Amino acid sequence: MMQAVDIEKYKQLALQKQKEHRKFLATLKKKAPKNLDKIVQDIHHEVFQEIDCTQCANCCRTLGPDFTEADITRIAKHxxxxxxxxxxxYLQVDEDGDKVFKSMPCPFLGENNLCSIYxxxxxxxxxxxxxxxxxxxxxxxxxxxNTLICPAAYLFVEKLQERL
Incomplete structure (x- = not known):
């Protein structure tokens, strides 16, 4: 079993590296290597060998998704x-006109950090x-x-930066 994820530690690291990460990501727009999509896939898989979302679930506690009509129909049917x-x-319309949760954390997040409607x-x-x-x-x-919320996103950018 993977260790618990120190969300605050990753957030602090991400805050410290915001400027550096912004610059790096901007360079990708200008001169992305031809095989960038393949590198991204490889790093994504690497990161999720290290980070277990069920040891974190910070996204489920702090970020509410925008619900599409298809999402609403599927979950209501469930x-x-x-x-x-x-x-x-469960939902309200936000200032952008999107349907989002009325409150956070996600009402479908279990005590075990598992999604009850996965x-x-x-x-x-x-x-x-x-x-x-x-x-x-x-x-x-x-x-x-996302690097400020998700340790996996932070690690992803760090590894991408190292690789390129």
Whole structure:
């Protein structure tokens, strides 16, 4: 079993390296190596050999996903709830017009840091921290922001920087 993740330690490291990481990620936009997508995939897999999300779950405590209509339909069906009842119980519309949780942490996060709706979780949750996507340089700001929340995102940027 992997050790517990020291979220605060990673956040402090990420804060210290924000400027450096921002500069590095900006260079990817200008001169990405031809095999960047392959390197990104390799590093993503490496990082998740080191970081066990169930030892952290900081994203589930602090970040709420934007819910798509497909997410809402799928999760409401899972609970055998009508869409308006599900939305009334769990969601609100934020200042950007997105449907998000009424409150955090995620109501589906169990005490064991496991997601009680893992198989039907929102698409945004399944994709987080977005470190395995193609053309990673298209989401530099998001990647940088995620380093403050997600130890895996921080390690990903560090390893990518080392590799390139």
């Amino acid at each position: 609970f055998r709830m009508k869409l308006p009842a599900f939305e009334e119980m 198989d039907v979780r929102p698409k945004a949750c399944a994709a987080f921290p977005h470190t395995d996507r193609k053309k990673i340089y298209q989401i530099n700001n998001l990647t940088l922001k």
